[in-house]
Amino acid sequence: MRIANSGSRRRTTAGRLVTALFAAALAAACGNGDGGRGLGGRIVISGSSTVEPISIGVAEQFDDLHPDTRISVDGPGTGDGFELFCNGETDISGASRAITGQEIGDCRESGVEYLELKVANDGIAVLTSPDNDQIGDCLTFTDIYALAGPESQDFDNWAEANDLAAELGGTRGAPFARAPLTIIGPGEESGTYDSFVELVLEDLAESRGEPAQTRPDYQASADDNVIIQGVEGSDTSFGWVGYAFYDSNRGRLKGFEIAGEDGRCVEPSAEAIAEGSYPISRPLYIYVNKAKMAANPALEAYVEFYVSDPGLATAAEVGYVALNEEEAAATAEAFQQSRPDGSPSPSLSGSPTAAGSPAPQPVGGA
Amino acid sequence: MNAASRTLTSSPEIVRARLQGRRFDAAGFFFRLLLLAAMFVTLGLLALLLFDVVSGGWGVISTRLGDFLTGKLGITAARAGISQGLRGTFFIGVFVVAIAFPLGVGAAIYLEEYAPHSRLTRFIDVNIRNLAGVPSVVYGLLGFAIFVKALRFVTGPESNGATVISAGLTLAVLVLPIVIITSAEALRAVPDSLREAGFGVGATRWEVVRSHVLPYAGPGILTGTVLSLARALGEAAPLILVGATTGYLSEGAGYSLASLQERFTAMPIIIYTWAGRPQPGFQEATAAAIVVLLVVVLLANTVAILLRNRYEKRR
Incomplete structure (x- = not known):
């Protein structure tokens, strides 16, 4: 008898559940009575x-x-x-x-x-330490590609990028002096990484049949402050952050001038980004x-x-x-x-x- | 019964010991060590995962658990919360319980107790087993085509069908084969003597199923269904296809029925998106969200275990 009891009790709970669901579905299907108050x-x-x-x-x-x-x-x-x-x-x-x-x-x-x-x-500043006196002030996309692009894996000296830069042509910063190269930037999950790849590297990478990405062996950080510290940490560092973050830490960093197609070196500044003359924007x-x-x-x-x-x-x-x-x-x-x-x-x-x-x-x- | 089984299992050991004499069973010992190691590796990984998640999310859990549970999605980790994810996950759970459980258990009862054992039923059985192995993304595509697109007028015309109804139905369909298989397995474990006894005293098939088979198979069915509920609550891939919102969601209609036709998000989706956010603080928030989802799933399991124990006592 107990068995029969428990069976029927379970049936009623299940029944209730089903009824509740149907009621829910009906109520939901019938209306969103949400006119009226405020901006709905x-x-x-x-x-x-x-x-x-x-x-x-x-x-x-x-x-x-x-x-x-x-x-x-x-x-x-x-x-x-x-x-x-x-x-x-x-x-x-x-x-x-x-x-x-x-x-x-x-x-x-x-x-x-x-x-x-x-x-x-959206603008990106390409950075080095303010104490960096071995590398010139102005870079082109080719320079950046030679330093941080997909073909630059294992380069740990600026001079190692010279051959690649010469092969590509259209450089401004290269040939680089012999100086240790430490690269630091936002991780792949970051929007700044995507922007950097899309704006700077993608065209060159595609024309050379390479994947559109940076070299994999750089110090990646999700925290902009860590990137700034990293860039400060070595005299001949290389890095990039969103322009806004560079702007609020100007004293601690040096932003490279970037030369676009017209060959004019443009410093990262709010005006240059607004008028579109700064190339990485x-x-x-x-x-x-x-x-x-x-x-x-x-x-x-x-x-x-x-x-x-x-x-x-x-x-x-x-x-x-x-x-x-x-x-x-x-x-x-x-x-x-x-x-x-x-x-x-x-x-x-x-x-x-x-x-x-x-x-x-x-x-x-x- | 317990005592009886103990003497049964121990007597062969005594016999074996007598037969083997005092020789050391090296192979047996080695095998036992291997099994022990397997268990410790599994438990160790689990403990490591738990420790990692809890310690990672501790900053959030210890300082602002209340805000975290009641807050909304957002771009600032310090203010972001998971209330909308909890709501989505709750509704998904309701849909799974209300749709997949009765349908799945019903189908299993029919297949096991009523359907003739023909080639057709075997064919159906095999197919259900195959369905249980279909990757969840595929169910997401199915949900997108049927619930989001074709049935948009029901699931939420004003939200392009990307609503919690679509999500709930998709996940209900996803776990349906699992519910059927586990329930059928539980029904198959009911000894035939029980059914025969019922028929022997003149009970109809329905009476036998209701008062003998189901009560006996109940705990097994319950265990299977709750495992499938946990599976549904943890799925992210199908929800992405169904159109779960990842960036921001207004508070909307809360837990009311009207919110069923609104855009939604769910705990696994929040965990997935936050894990990829570069802004500082989201790694912590992700870990905290994982802890909350684990607690939710554990709670569901606990309820099931309590229910099962109750039924087992009644039996």
Whole structure:
């Protein structure tokens, strides 16, 4: 009899579970009764993993102001991000480069009109110790490739890179003096590593049939402070960090001037990065789906916050170069221009004066 | 019964000792040492892992455990928390318990107790076993195609289907073959004499299954299902394909039912993303998140063991 008892009891618990689940599924399927209070709405952000930290930082601040919005941020990569974006699956896509012709076509095909907003600059400083008087002040991409590229494994003296540099041509720093070479930089998991490879090494590596990566035998650290200490630690060190971190430790480091295609040596500076003359830099963008922004006040408010002063300042907090005043104004202007004619700003801060500006300006899309 | 079995196992030893005399059994001794070493290596690795994780995450656990458990995903390690991961993992667990367990146990009962022993059932049996060996990423693709894409109107039209419903269903499907196999194994271990006794006193098949077979197989079924629950809670790969959020997630609807159709994240996803974050502090946070996930899984196992003990006593 006991046996029968326990059997039936278990059946009822199981039954209850199943009922509960069905109720749950039904309730979930039937409605998200979430209209009304505050700025409720979904904002889906994807795209470049380089831009991801900025979007997260902005989202954190925005969430404090509007706790009812539902923001999610991912960073699968610029290309993957555009694929989702042009499919209409995301509202905002971060990009560490401008949208390509192919992607513009994809977006047009599926009728996604977008707004391109520059939100920050990504720059990398190539470093040595301030006591380094054996190596020249200016390097080209070829010099850097010869020192830290995939073909430079086991070089522990600057002079060992001379043969490779001579073979490549287009050097400025080489031939290097005989001096011990210690290399220190961010680890592979870091965005700065990716940026360094993409901006400096990738083209050269590809043309020589090498994998796009740095040499594997360098001291990698996730902690920028450790990199700085390492660079200071040896007179003839070689390293790289994000520009923002270099800028706040200028006294302890020497940043190489970099010569781009025009052969002019440019010192790493905020101005040079903003105007794009410093070769190891690139603009970071977000692309916003216009139709979704028109339909979703929360999305519009988020983008408005993104291009406001506190929003754009986030870039510097997460290690990039914030836009200068001029660029920030241009970005804010681009956003205001995109607003539908005469629509009042739905956001908290009252309607900005530029709301009446006519002729929405499609950046691409249409 | 215990005492009886002890005398049974010890008597052959006495016999062996008498037969062998006092000769030293070198091969046997060596084999025993080998087995002992195997056990210590396994335990040692486990202890090392636990020590590594706990010591790595101790900074977070000892100073801000409360914040850590209630905080949100974010970019600053010092403020980041895992509440959303815990919620996602909780819902996934609910889906597995509510869907995979009844379906799996039901299928196992049918296969073992009702289905005729034909070629077809053997074919089905083999296939279920094969399904249990399919890599979890493949289930992720399946979940993406079916729950995220095709059934988007149910799983969450406004979140592109990348919701906890899709995740829960995918993982329920993932563990279903395991639940069926372990349950079938437990049912097969029920002695036929028990069934025959039931039939002998005129019970129907349903009565025999309900009041004899299931109670006997219950603890075994429970053990298998809980192991599969632990497996589901620890999976990351399928969730990545289903679209778990990695960077940032708003608080949203909390534990309410509405949040089922929202974007989600889960503990293994948090561990996976944080482990790759370069910002300082995330290594510690990762270790702490691992400790929390271990505790969650251990709690689930404990509940199962308690339930099993209760059923065993009743039997």
